[in-house]
Amino acid sequence: MNGLREHLGQSLRLHFRNRMALLYGYLFPLIFLVAFWVLYRHEKIPLIRHMGELLTVSVLGGACFGLPTTLVSERERGVWRRYRLTPLPTWAFVVSTALARYVIILSAGALQLGLALSLGMPLPAHPLDLWVAFTVVSFAFIGLGLVLAMMADNVPAVQALGQCIFLPMLIIGGVAVQLASLPTWAQHVSAFFPGRYAVEALQACVSGGGLGSIGFCLLALALIGVAGCSAGAKLFRWDAAQRFAASSGKLWLVPVLGAWLAVGLLAEVRDRIAVSIDGATVAAPVPVMPAPAPLPPWMKITAKDVAALDFRVPSDGGVVSPFAGPEEEASDYTKDEVEAVRQGLLTWRPGLEGDDVQRVRNLVCVAAVPDSIQHPVERYLPPVVLSHLQEIYPKDKLIKILTWIVLHPEDDNVIDSIADLGVQGSAGDPAVVRERSYLYSLKFILRITGRIDR
């Protein structure tokens, strides 16, 4: 253990003395984050919908480029031949190397998170869960990094092999390009890449339901990690003169590829391919819901159905279903409460769980409940809710769901209190909430379709 500890410590010391390693390991993830921050500057809550992607890119870079580059360059220099002369077993070197890389990746992730917080992102919804998910994601990618290190005969080969993993994962693996904006075939392909599960797992802990909602992702990543680490240890090469092409253990690549294949097939069997929220405007991946079969009835809503709605609604300035105009500002007292609700919606479970209609109905209740109890914030929350809905749903889909709610006001469940969002009081009578939900749904449709200009 003393040898393992000393090797771990020395690996970390050497890493922090290497300027290039610091550049790639720490500066690049921060540049990535700033780029995302600029790219998605129109979003009200900076970065929160992208932390899953950003953290995944950091882990991917550290594990699939940083780890094999260090390992292969040391092997080329003869450092590992010298290690082999010592009585420390192979597994101890593999473990200490993997642990050192984990610490490096974790510190890079923490730095990235710190910068995101300083740029205005709220604290992750489940910090402890995030650490657990980050650890599992790191384990999966470090396993891949070990395999790459054993396959690559020299450092240029690491770059070539790493790119073979990195680029597909970024582009069609759900890491840098939203799954929702990919064609169906690419969504199927992404189910075979660990990047998709990494993003889903991390994002769920930042702004979703936490570990409880990402069981499949954790299982997939753990399986890929176990296969990678086992193969990496079995394929371990001490000497640069040993070429991968001539090595006898190439069959150990089979379980590595097998794990990816198994995870993808399992996702297919469990119908986890389709994303629950589609459209290019959707920023954050959320836990994928099983695709309902047959199609949900709200999808059959047509433009004709929308046009046939009775849009006679109370005035926005009235007592029933008030709606603040774009120029209206909340008082100092209510401003904080409104802001708290705006932040809280990002991680509010009723807004994340259940089918689409139920989730939208719950979110509409955030406007309807204060109206029911005539809370001081009642007129300021509807614009917040509408804005939130427009961020997470594409226009056409949102119109259809809201229309469905208008046509079926008595369906599903309604919420009579939003105390967990900081607005105290209970509506008591669900019928009142349903009525106000009906009205606000109409008012939302009016605004989304441009029938009124606010």
Add this chain to the structure above:
Amino acid sequence: METKVRVTGLWKRYGANEALRGVDFTLQAGEIFGLLGPNGAGKTTTLECVLGLREPDAGNVEICGLDARRFPREVKRKLGAALQSTALQDKITPREALDLFGAFYSEPEPTLRLLERFDLVAKADAAFETLSGGQRQRLALALAFVHRPEVVILDEPSTGLDPQARHELHAEIRRMKHDGYTVLLSTHQLDEAAALCDRVAIIDQGRIVATGTPHELVSTAAGGQAVRFTASQLIDPAALTRLPGLRALRCEGLSGYFETDEAAPVVTALLALLAAQGATLWELEVKRSSLEDVFLKLTRPDNKSVNLPV
């Protein structure tokens, strides 16, 4: 005397190439044993098999009575090594390297003592990339001694060293013998082997072709005296072969080389032959055979070559 290293019937193939073809040798406690051979003869492969870096296709290696295949970790505790191609990370310091490698063993030598012994105190906290070739070699030796090994293996230790560093290295290897260590070293430098080794094994094309003390090898393998000469015109080799007591004749242009048990009568006959052919003697060198002669004789691809030794 205790046998520290016993190598028997070592075979190693790389594809169709047989790098080792039944190598046998033993090392007794406290001796310096040199593995001498030209490049590609199999020296490094032999040492790597002894160290456990390569798996031989056949044969056995026994270190301090332990079978190296059955007890690899125990054997590694007995061996210290400085490899030909070892380099450490650019940014690691000698102190850190000694601390690190010491941590791999249960009872390491104190780092400061090693730094002092190998004259590295002044460079203890300098990055490896800033060390000179001699300092790097001293660090490699210090790493070999980090766990007080019983047998020290040095693979071409003086390669790339300047004369001063080489002199210091030789002094250090002699000190190892003085301190009672058993040393197995490979080299292709004949003067190094002659100066340092108690016994030498000459290895060529994967097999040991001679073993003994440098003195024994010279007297038994080469023996007699070596004569080199240069004449003013080409001499017929057929005429030279008729000279009495001459052997191992090689001719190249105006120059010739041969060995003989007693030089004086042959040289007299040579002078007579040159005079008869109208030639004069430009250069003549007579010397006792050396380890170099033995080495060249035993490792020459074609001993019947008429080329002069390089």
